Amino acid sequence: MRPENGHQARLxxxxxDGGPQSRAELGEAVELSKSKVAIELDRxxxxxxxxxxGLAASRGGRRSHVVALAGSLRFxxxxxxxxxxxxxxTDGELRLLSRVSAPADVREGPNTxxxxxxxxxxxxRADGAAPEVHGVGVGVPGPVSQRDGAPVVPPIMPGxxxxxxxxxxxxxxxxxxxxxxxxNIMALGELHAGTARSxxxxxxxxxxxxxxxxxxxxxEVYRGVTGCAGDIGHIQVDDTGASSPVCxxxxxxxxxxxxxxxxxxxxxxxxxxxxxxxxxxxxxxxRLAEGSGPLTAADxxxxxxxxxxxxxxxxxDGGHRLGQVLASLVSFFNPGLVVIGGGVAxxxxxxxxxxxxxxxxxxxxxxxxxxxxxxSELGGTAGVIGAARLVxxxxxxxx
Amino acid sequence: MRPENGHQARLxxxxxDGGPQSRAELGEAVELSKSKVAIELDRxxxxxxxxxxGLAASRGGRRSHVVALAGSLRFxxxxxxxxxxxxxxTDGELRLLSRVSAPADVREGPNTxxxxxxxxxxxxRADGAAPEVHGVGVGVPGPVSQRDGAPVVPPIMPGxxxxxxxxxxxxxxxxxxxxxxxxNIMALGELHAGTARSxxxxxxxxxxxxxxxxxxxxxEVYRGVTGCAGDIGHIQVDDTGASSPVCxxxxxxxxxxxxxxxxxxxxxxxxxxxxxxxxxxxxxxxRLAEGSGPLTAADxxxxxxxxxxxxxxxxxDGGHRLGQVLASLVSFFNPGLVVIGGGVAxxxxxxxxxxxxxxxxxxxxxxxxxxxxxxSELGGTAGVIGAARLVxxxxxxxx
Numbered sequence: 096m097r098p099e100n101g102h103q104a105r106l107x108x109x110x111x112d113g114g115p116q117s118r119a120e121l122g123e124a125v126e127l128s129k130s131k132v133a134i135e136l137d138r139x140x141x142x143x144x145x146x147x148x149g150l151a152a153s154r155g156g157r158r159s160h161v162v163a164l165a166g167s168l169r170f171x172x173x174x175x176x177x178x179x180x181x182x183x184x185t186d187g188e189l190r191l192l193s194r195v196s197a198p199a200d201v202r203e204g205p206n207t208x209x210x211x212x213x214x215x216x217x218x219x220r221a222d223g224a225a226p227e228v229h230g231v232g233v234g235v236p237g238p239v240s241q242r243d244g245a246p247v248v249p250p251i252m253p254g255x256x257x258x259x260x261x262x263x264x265x266x267x268x269x270x271x272x273x274x275x276x277x278x279n280i281m282a283l284g285e286l287h288a289g290t291a292r293s294x295x296x297x298x299x300x301x302x303x304x305x306x307x308x309x310x311x312x313x314x315e316v317y318r319g320v321t322g323c324a325g326d327i328g329h330i331q332v333d334d335t336g337a338s339s340p341v342c343x344x345x346x347x348x349x350x351x352x353x354x355x356x357x358x359x360x361x362x363x364x365x366x367x368x369x370x371x372x373x374x375x376x377x378x379x380x381x382r383l384a385e386g387s388g389p390l391t392a393a394d395x396x397x398x399x400x401x402x403x404x405x406x407x408x409x410x411x412d413g414g415h416r417l418g419q420v421l422a423s424l425v426s427f428f429n430p431g432l433v434v435i436g437g438g439v440a441x442x443x444x445x446x447x448x449x450x451x452x453x454x455x456x457x458x459x460x461x462x463x464x465x466x467x468x469x470x471s472e473l474g475g476t477a478g479v480i481g482a483a484r485l486v487x488x489x490x491x492x493x494x
Numbered sequence: 495m496r497p498e499n500g501h502q503a504r505l506x507x508x509x510x511d512g513g514p515q516s517r518a519e520l521g522e523a524v525e526l527s528k529s530k531v532a533i534e535l536d537r538x539x540x541x542x543x544x545x546x547x548g549l550a551a552s553r554g555g556r557r558s559h560v561v562a563l564a565g566s567l568r569f570x571x572x573x574x575x576x577x578x579x580x581x582x583x584t585d586g587e588l589r590l591l592s593r594v595s596a597p598a599d600v601r602e603g604p605n606t607x608x609x610x611x612x613x614x615x616x617x618x619r620a621d622g623a624a625p626e627v628h629g630v631g632v633g634v635p636g637p638v639s640q641r642d643g644a645p646v647v648p649p650i651m652p653g654x655x656x657x658x659x660x661x662x663x664x665x666x667x668x669x670x671x672x673x674x675x676x677x678n679i680m681a682l683g684e685l686h687a688g689t690a691r692s693x694x695x696x697x698x699x700x701x702x703x704x705x706x707x708x709x710x711x712x713x714e715v716y717r718g719v720t721g722c723a724g725d726i727g728h729i730q731v732d733d734t735g736a737s738s739p740v741c742x743x744x745x746x747x748x749x750x751x752x753x754x755x756x757x758x759x760x761x762x763x764x765x766x767x768x769x770x771x772x773x774x775x776x777x778x779x780x781r782l783a784e785g786s787g788p789l790t791a792a793d794x795x796x797x798x799x800x801x802x803x804x805x806x807x808x809x810x811d812g813g814h815r816l817g818q819v820l821a822s823l824v825s826f827f828n829p830g831l832v833v834i835g836g837g838v839a840x841x842x843x844x845x846x847x848x849x850x851x852x853x854x855x856x857x858x859x860x861x862x863x864x865x866x867x868x869x870s871e872l873g874g875t876a877g878v879i880g881a882a883r884l885v886x887x888x889x890x891x892x893x
Contacts, residue, residue, distance in 0.1 A: 330821075461720055
């Protein structure tokens with residue numbers, strides 16, 4: 096089902112983003128006469144998109160009917176990460192109704208991983224949360240061709256190149272599917288439900304295993320001409336030669352090679368093995384004894400919280416380099432908000448302090464005057480909410 | 495005069511950008527029925543926007559009337575630089591009908607400079623090129639508030655802060671006026687008449703006394719939340735400390751402090767005085783003898799053309815640093831085209847070679863695969879054409 100014209104599409108988005116509203120309020124927002132709005136809303140009710148939700152409080156004249164998105168509307172948001180899958184069911188307003196997660200390894204290829212995805216979708220729907228599904232949004236950790244609904248040469252997703260993720264899931268779930276890069280869907284999640292709700296131009300920086308940036312221009316995700324805009328993990332930070340770490344991309348000194356989750360884990364391991372950090376050395380012993388694998392970026396966060404100076408130094412150095420990159424991007428893009436999210440963002444306020452210090456010093460005052468730089472408040476849900484938003488944008492439009 | 499609805503506005507822009515077209519072609523482009531298009535075009539003719547220009551070649555049926563923008567439509571494009579003013583009169587399709595220039599010093603303040611501007615507009619109109627003016631576009635070398643039509647804290651324009659440029663020129667010329675940053679209007683000029691005609695997402699890099707970047711997203715100039723997007727001159731290139739030149743902004747190592755026209759002139763002077771470059775030393779002697787002022791960036795260009803190794807080295811070093819910044823921006827923005835213009839772009843192909851070498855090596859292959867990096871072909875006319883385009887976008891719209 097689809098709205099039949101632009102007015103209907105606008106009405107549906109207003110209801111999605113603003114919740115139940117009176118016919119009068121909706122009419123004012125879309126600048127249509129009372130009778131025209133009534134016609135479009137009646138048609139949307141016939142199509143099953145909206146329903147009447149009682150009478151509004153009086154505004155002086157006759158009380159207006161309150162309209163809401165149909166209570167039966169369901170979207171599925173899927174966030175496929177490098178090492179985990181998150182699945183959520185939302186209602187039409189993209190509120191979470193159920194959510195399930197599982198560890199996964201994206202390197203096992205699309206057949207294995209999409210089977211896991213379908214299994215999780217089944218679990219999320221098991222309690223009757225979504226008898227029918229009206230759209231499915233999917234985020235994957237790599238570049239995506241919007242046209243094909245498939246990853247394109249994704250560096251950390253062996254076997255996924257040009258795999259028809261959209262068509263495969265669409266056939267299995269019998270609903271429209273939209274696929275995008277994980278950072279873009281997180282930016283959309285922030286735009287819909289996070290700090291960014293009222294902002295139209297913003298940057299969402301994800302620091303996970305790698306580092307990427309979602310760019311929102313005029314309330315829409317900007318993807319660039321080949322869909323790889325926001326790939327800031329491979330911006331070179333230092334050009335000092337020999338001491339720069341070599342990146343998975345083959346160049347040296349990329350931001351991600353200094354400060355992605357993988358880089359932090361590498362530096363933590365080195366600090367533990369050399370004994371420079373007693374805390375990390377003990378944690379490593381413990382992990383080895385438990386067989387729980389090598390140190391991770393999260394260990395650095397815990398160490399820093401306990402005041403371990405080596406861990407604090409790693410976060411400050413990384414934050415400084417991230418700040419250098421962001422200072423350039425703020426001068427270039429002049430955003431209204433910068434949100435930092437992803438696993439490594441759990442490093443918290445020491446990271447934020449360092450990033451802010453560099454950006455506010457290095458970017459032009461005109462660009463930073465009213466620029467908030469904040470940590471994401473959505474945590475793990477930005478991805479699934481954003482994925483649901485992605486497909487709802489499509490389902491609630493005419494084209 | 496204004497178009498009365500969105501269809502009329504779209505028809506006018508099609509005629510501006512595509513030249514005379516048959517009613518049938520226009521109808522297909524705006525997806526309106528024959529009769530609807532005829533009604534809108536008749537109304538536009540009544541308003542004085544369009545005129546009939548004969549019959550189109552037969553496409554099998556009855557021959558369709560060719561429609562063109564009214565031959566009497568006139569826009570004025572004004573490009574106020576740091577040291578010169580350019581003024582042009584264009585027709586509705588933004589073709590140059592007359593053009594005049596004069597040296598000027600923007601530091602003399604708005605009253606003096608705008609008097610010069612009005613004088614030049616008078617000269618440009620003197621031959622009867624524009625009995626009536628339908629819109630005036632203005633570029634200034636500093637940040638501009640679109641809302642106020644005035645510069646905002648422009649660093650190199652003392653006395654211009656919040657000066658009502660739009661309202662002053664509007665009152666004097668009796669036509670709608672739009673004001674923008676000079677780099678943005680040059681980007682618009684490229685979009686209208688340059689290499690960028692078919693591109694929707696692009697970067698226009700101006701290297702003049704300072705360095706700035708015009709950002710085009712989806713065929714429109716992106717200005718950022720406070721209107722200062724594209725200020726790449728103050729992106730820090732090296733963080734190596736003591737050896738970095740101090741910038742006019744107070745920070746050290748800004749791109750502009752390394753490679754703007756002022757920086758190049760400074761380095762040329764040093765190379766001449768130390769005798770490192772015999773060619774530049776002779777040029778300096780000559781200039782002193784003539785009383786023609788200190789060495790300029792243009793001297794470096796001439797020296798490089800004659801093969802002076804110091805001058806070639808200056809251009810290569812500068813191109814390398816510009817390339818580092820552009821490599822980051824290409825990874826971030828994934829544009830379809832990068833155009834380099836402005837006075838220092840006259841340094842030509844040695845500069846271009848160095849920039850390309852760094853960008854193609856440092857940005858991701860997915861972002862650079864089909865990315866042309868070219869020198870502007872419009873030269874000095876990008877600014878005035880873009881200024882005319884700026885105001886025509888406004889005059890040919892409903893709002």
